[in-house]
Amino acid sequence: MMPLQRDKDGNPINDLALAQEAWMLTWQQMLNAGERMVKSNGFLGKVKNEDVAIAETPSEVVFEIDKVRLSRYKPLTKVRTDIPPMIICYGLFGRQTMIDLQEDRSLVRNLLMEGIDLYVVDWGNPTRADQFLNFDDYVERYLGSCVEHVYEASGNKPVNVFGICEGGTFASMLAALKPELFAALALAITPIDFHGDQENFWQGEGFLNSWIGNLTKDDIDLVIDTHGMLSGEMTGAIFSSLTPIASMTKYNIGLAKMEGNEPMMLNFLRMEKWIADRPDHPGEAARQWLNDLYRENLLVKGEFELCGEKLDLKNITCPVLNIYAEQDHIIPVSCSKALSKFVPKKNYEEIGFPGGHVGVFVSRKAQGVVAGGLVNWLQEKQGKSKVQAKKQTSKKA
Amino acid sequence: MVDKDKSEGGMDQMFEIWEKGQDAFFKAQAEAMETFNKSFENMPDFSNKMKMDGAFPSWDGFIKTWVPDWDPNIFSNQSGEFANQFTKSGNSFLALLEPANWTKYAPEQLRVILQSIADGPKFADLATPQHEAAETWRETLDYTRAASDMGKVMQDAWIRTYGRFNKDHSIEDFKASDPESAMAGWLSAANHELLETQRSQEYMDAQRRMIRSSTEIKARQKDLAEAWSEMYQMPTRTEVDDLIKTVHELRRELRKVKREVASLKALK
Numbered sequence: 001m002m003p004l005q006r007d008k009d010g011n012p013i014n015d016l017a018l019a020q021e022a023w024m025l026t027w028q029q030m031l032n033a034g035e036r037m038v039k040s041n042g043f044l045g046k047v048k049n050e051d052v053a054i055a056e057t058p059s060e061v062v063f064e065i066d067k068v069r070l071s072r073y074k075p076l077t078k079v080r081t082d083i084p085p086m087i088i089c090y091g092l093f094g095r096q097t098m099i100d101l102q103e104d105r106s107l108v109r110n111l112l113m114e115g116i117d118l119y120v121v122d123w124g125n126p127t128r129a130d131q132f133l134n135f136d137d138y139v140e141r142y143l144g145s146c147v148e149h150v151y152e153a154s155g156n157k158p159v160n161v162f163g164i165c166e167g168g169t170f171a172s173m174l175a176a177l178k179p180e181l182f183a184a185l186a187l188a189i190t191p192i193d194f195h196g197d198q199e200n201f202w203q204g205e206g207f208l209n210s211w212i213g214n215l216t217k218d219d220i221d222l223v224i225d226t227h228g229m230l231s232g233e234m235t236g237a238i239f240s241s242l243t244p245i246a247s248m249t250k251y252n253i254g255l256a257k258m259e260g261n262e263p264m265m266l267n268f269l270r271m272e273k274w275i276a277d278r279p280d281h282p283g284e285a286a287r288q289w290l291n292d293l294y295r296e297n298l299l300v301k302g303e304f305e306l307c308g309e310k311l312d313l314k315n316i317t318c319p320v321l322n323i324y325a326e327q328d329h330i331i332p333v334s335c336s337k338a339l340s341k342f343v344p345k346k347n348y349e350e351i352g353f354p355g356g357h358v359g360v361f362v363s364r365k366a367q368g369v370v371a372g373g374l375v376n377w378l379q380e381k382q383g384k385s386k387v388q389a390k391k392q393t394s395k396k397a
Numbered sequence: 398m399v400d401k402d403k404s405e406g407g408m409d410q411m412f413e414i415w416e417k418g419q420d421a422f423f424k425a426q427a428e429a430m431e432t433f434n435k436s437f438e439n440m441p442d443f444s445n446k447m448k449m450d451g452a453f454p455s456w457d458g459f460i461k462t463w464v465p466d467w468d469p470n471i472f473s474n475q476s477g478e479f480a481n482q483f484t485k486s487g488n489s490f491l492a493l494l495e496p497a498n499w500t501k502y503a504p505e506q507l508r509v510i511l512q513s514i515a516d517g518p519k520f521a522d523l524a525t526p527q528h529e530a531a532e533t534w535r536e537t538l539d540y541t542r543a544a545s546d547m548g549k550v551m552q553d554a555w556i557r558t559y560g561r562f563n564k565d566h567s568i569e570d571f572k573a574s575d576p577e578s579a580m581a582g583w584l585s586a587a588n589h590e591l592l593e594t595q596r597s598q599e600y601m602d603a604q605r606r607m608i609r610s611s612t613e614i615k616a617r618q619k620d621l622a623e624a625w626s627e628m629y630q631m632p633t634r635t636e637v638d639d640l641i642k643t644v645h646e647l648r649r650e651l652r653k654v655k656r657e658v659a660s661l662k663a664l665k
Contacts, residue, residue, distance in 0.1 A: 018568060019555040022583045025571035029580045131638070132645040141652065204592045214601040219609055226616040228638065241595070245588040253584075 027252070037252075039260025052269045055097035057108050059120070063149040067124030070146045072117075073108060079115035083378045084183045085150050085159050086111065087119045089143055091166025092281045093235055096120055098274050098361055099164070102267070105362050110371030116378075121146050121167070123279070131228040131283040136307050138285055139173045147174065147181050158183035158318070160378065164361075165189050165331065166289070169299070172339065173306055175316045182318040184381055186374055189324060189331045189357055192313070193300045193338030194293045206332045207242055212294040220290045230286035232278035242329050271362065300338060313342035321377045323351045323360065323370060330357040349377060511535035533617050540610035547603040554594040555587075562586040 059071040070087070088108075090096035099120070100108040111118050121143065126133065150159045160183050163171025168190025175185045195213070196206055212220075224230065240247040246254075250268075258264045281289075298304040304311050320343045324336040333352070340348050351373045353360050360366050514531035562583050570579035594600050623633040 015556040015559040015563075016552055018563075019559040021568055022559060022562060022571070025568065025576075026580050026583050029571060029576045128638075129641050132642050136649075203589070203596070207592075207595050210596065211601055211604070214598075215605055215608070219605060219612075222612050222616065223608065226612050226619060244591040244595075245584050249584065253580075 036259040037256040040255040040258050040265065041260075043260045043262060043265050044255075047265070047269065049273075052266065052273050054102065054270050054273055055100045056103070057100050057106060057112070062119070062153075063146060065142060065145050067126065067130070068142045068146070069122045069124065070119055070149060071122065072119050073112055075115075075117075076109060076112040077115060079113075081115040081379070083116060083160065083375075083382050084157060085117040085119060085154055086162055086186075086378075087121065087147060087150055087159060088162045088164065089121045089146075089167035089171050090123075090164045091168075091170075092123055092126070092138070092279065092285065093166055093239075095274065095277050095279065096122055097277065098358065101270050101274060101362050105267075105364065105367060107361055107367075107371055110367060111375065114371070114375045116375065119146070119150055125279050126229065126282045127280070128228045133282040134284040135170075135173070135288050135304075139170050140177060140307050143170050143174050144178060144181075147178075151181050160184045160186065160382075162186040162188070162374070163190060165191075165357075169293070172313065172316065173299075173304075173311055175318060175320075176311050176313050177306055177315070179315055179317045182316075184319045184321070184378060185316065186321040186377070187323065187336070187339070188360055188370065189328055189336065190322070190339075191293070191331050191335045192342075193335050194295075194297045195335075196332040196338070197334035200334070201332060204242070204329045206335075208238070208330060209294065209332065209335070211238075212290055215290075215295070217291050217295065220287060220295070224283040224287045228283050230281040230283065230290075232280050235281065236275065236278045239330070271358075300341075313339070316343055317347075319347045319349075319377075319381045321349050321351065321374065323353060323373070325353050325355050325357055325360045327355060327359075328357045508535055508538050511538070529617075529620075533614075536610060536613040536617055539606070540614055543603065543606035543610045547607050550594065550597075550600050550603045554590050554600075557594075558583075558587045558590040561590055 057073060057076075059073040061069045062072045063070040088096065088099060090099065100106045103109065108118060108120065123138075123142070147159060147161060151157065158181055161171045161175070163169070163185070165188070168187040169192070171185060172187065172190065172192065175182045194209065196209055198206060198209065254268075255265075258268065292298045292304055296303075299311065299313070302310060302312050320339065322336060322339055324331075324333050326333060328336075337350065340350070351369070353366060353369055355363050355366060360370055511531045511534050515528060515535055517528070519528055566579050566582045570576065570582070573579070619634060623635060626633045
């Protein structure tokens, strides 16, 4: 333990020294709970990386373009619906494996169990050779090609697209660019207005918006020009800094609290595996994301250019379901809900989930809310032969 | 986020590359050095035949070409041995490139001087390495200062954390019967203060300066790596990037043409 900094009378010398002492005592307190920590450490000693499996639901690649792959999931049930096929599109800041983290926490499985014909986009691992890929490429060329593939495979019938986080922004843009391809658009934790209602942010909300807003265009250009890519390491560190104490204590106090509980430890390790697998973001697309969207907020101003033309979100003609997380510390609620200003009321619905950004998909209570809410909404909008969507849909195959 | 250790390791490598680059440059630019020596008669010969007696006055005069107010005494006054070492050292030019020899004595004045050199007029065949050294040095100073500012912001945050914790708890609570409550109180206070600090303009400005200065250093490393690549007849990063960009634009054009052909076929 670090020696206490005290004056000649034995009193702590200042608040900073006391703060250091409090931390030391906190660690000591954690060590005092040694038995709990030993149990967790014991489990960590036994488990192998291969034991921590994620994204195991069977699928096959049905379409490829450059590094982008579109996989179609194999049915898990004989139940079939009249709902058009659904394509799930995640963002580039993490990997789509988050929606199939484990058997009982899997949006993919929950949708398959409802009989949905499901496709998922995998953006691959962009390298510096991909640094010039921009929104034209990701929205029109890559996502557009994936959607067109399923559209054609379905007999030239519009399809459903479910966009998550940055993938939701891509999906919204494509829905405005090529509305004829869309039967419905579902979004989750998706930024549309990148400034949001800053005056009413709660503590911890919207830090990313303020932080990026404090950078100049020149700062961002310097980072992109120098590195070529926005590294996954850098974005991961920024995301960790959004929850400072949780990040500082997860490997010590957090692990001790689990007391070696196997299901809890495996859940934790699966999340860790997903977090660690953070790809680099292509530089030009990152430049647009940070400068044009986060800083300049061009999308809601109708000034964001895609394929040489200004994009108007009012071109979205299909029904829209917008799912947001009420305690989202990454995408403020007001940033997501802004889409309601662009879509006619008759076509627009929202579901507010009482949880955080990733919790929408991985928390146990989220399993029924997101998949159930989504399927019910699709049935209402598109289903002819009704299939009962269940509120608790976490099932094993 | 910046890894300080990695950055420092990077600086070592950077200066090693720089040193090798300097050697190769001077060997290859014999004629340029003759011109250089004629222009600044008292300047040291930067080849292996260094004229050490005149090194400091010549360098001093060289700096004053850009910065008339340059005062080397600030270093000798504060560092004692520094000017002496600089004058007598057998490696005086390389000593100039070692920020550790300088930065601690008068960082503000040094930064102004370096910026002045970096912003000064540039010659086609003269003193380019000195310009670049000045910019590198200024960037290193900026990073050091940014890291220090960030440390101060975080230090203040921890002081406030203790103040908040101390409203309901004390250090002694950790040693009393309910230490878990004290720990929870401490973590809650820390979380609150760190989140508040993150929202402050002071924190965001400090982070911005950290990002800016560390990226400038990275960009300088990139320049040096490119110089190294050129020296050994290897393709530079910029050349590879240019090729990638060309391929990317060609593919985009090809896609556009394919679409146009498809739509024309559909019309027939």
